Amino acid sequence: MGRENVNGVRRIVPLHERLRYLQVLQHDDEALLETLLAVRQDYPAGTVLQQEGSQYAQTRILVSGWALRYVTLRDGRRQIINFLLPGDTIGLFGALFSACSTGIDVLTDAVLAELPCADVIDIFRESPRLGAALCWIAGQDERYLEQQIVRIGRLNACLRIAHLFLELRHRLLIGGADQHEAQRIPLAQTLIADALGMSHVHANRSCRELQRIGLLQIENGEFILPDPDALAEYCNFDNSYAIDEGMPRSTRKSLTDF
Amino acid sequence: MGRENVNGVRRIVPLHERLRYLQVLQHDDEALLETLLAVRQDYPAGTVLQQEGSQYAQTRILVSGWALRYVTLRDGRRQIINFLLPGDTIGLFGALFSACSTGIDVLTDAVLAELPCADVIDIFRESPRLGAALCWIAGQDERYLEQQIVRIGRLNACLRIAHLFLELRHRLLIGGADQHEAQRIPLAQTLIADALGMSHVHANRSCRELQRIGLLQIENGEFILPDPDALAEYCNFDNSYAIDEGMPRSTRKSLTDF
């Protein structure tokens, strides 16, 4: 489960990788999930996947590449709500909403699995275990938004950037990236500014500052985290409980026994 | 459904009121929901309902009163993630997480319905319709967090306050409050500051400014919104699609046919 051949290379499917943490899916669930994720679609960098206020076209799962979710204000400024990484879902419960609250753009070339929104609702009938797993994914998304609120609300520019980068690294790891991959953050400074509620000028100066004190490298338009632990120390990043990865044993037992 | 006698007065149950919008619950679902919400518990203002990092004790639904959800930083400052109003859930999918990411305090005297977290997971087996309705509630929560990110990230202090107050009003209305009730915001300025990522001094000055231009009244430690439409105009508050209330007809049909 969770791996597939692409150009002869055995590749991780990040959503499966994420769900593996849960340790509740059984063989049938995995098979069902693989069926649902069978349809793949490629999108080039820059594609608008979803427009603010439009109807949900489909439920999508990011298999590879980065995307971003944003809200545009009347004056044209935008606020990036969060970044979407391999293993993240788009419009998971889209069947339950009449319109999208955010726009979504693909940032890099990306591969998405696509299925009708209604199929997700059917999952709950066919496999409560898989349904619970999807609620867990949705709950994690919400926790990342909480972290984003804390960052923007209470941290200064440098700390915000450091904290965001560590979250992204953490999520890349959860999706199955190796340590080296997870230290690379391919974001333009403009995007960081739009995500963290600051001007691009100030984002630039803050990145430079982090670079100056050795916590960040800037190479070919992407950032490298040379020392994640030092960075975590710098901004008090804590993923022990703020970003939960587990499920209580009792729940796991009740789901697997079912 | 959704009403009960309290001191001889027929009272709205806000979660039911919220779910009524969906128009998918059938008689059995409503009965099941009422069974689950049968156990009520009173808490006085100031009670700590949940500590950051603790295990989820139970799933709770706010029946009356206000609460707040927050994260505390190492230096003691805190960021309020959001406010909880009648009809909001606490730890809805708590069964799926090993620990709480946030603390929750009761702000006013409050009544909560309480049930074991595991019962929520069982709902998905017993009634996919009710399960979908709960996912919709969870999805709405997430949208409120998105709005919070936009506020803190891109609006200045006065606009943030105006926007937050309008969201709270909107949510009070959804929970069944009447127009008059929904114009009353019983929050201390310190709380507004902690929620909107500003100092209490600045929150005070901004509230005064809103009062000066006639968009806000301050009475006995609570705020009144004398003209919600003017306030919405002032801060470009838009609840048409940003805060979705509906569900596509197709989904409703597939759920009710089931």
Place this chain on the structure above:
DNA sequence: CGCTTCCTTGATTTATGTCAACGTGCGTGG
């Protein structure tokens, strides 16, 4: 080439935070 996008830097303005002091109402314990 000339466009565009992104990054960079300096000068200046503005929004917001910090510090300090004081007032008010309220509950509590003597």
Place this chain on the structure above:
DNA sequence: CCACGCACGTTGACATAAATCAAGGAAGCG
């Protein structure tokens, strides 16, 4: 009953983080 502490609101003076304005440079691309 009063005295006290406490939480909250208020205001002024000042410091600082961040936005804005402006200009120019580097890289990619038709």
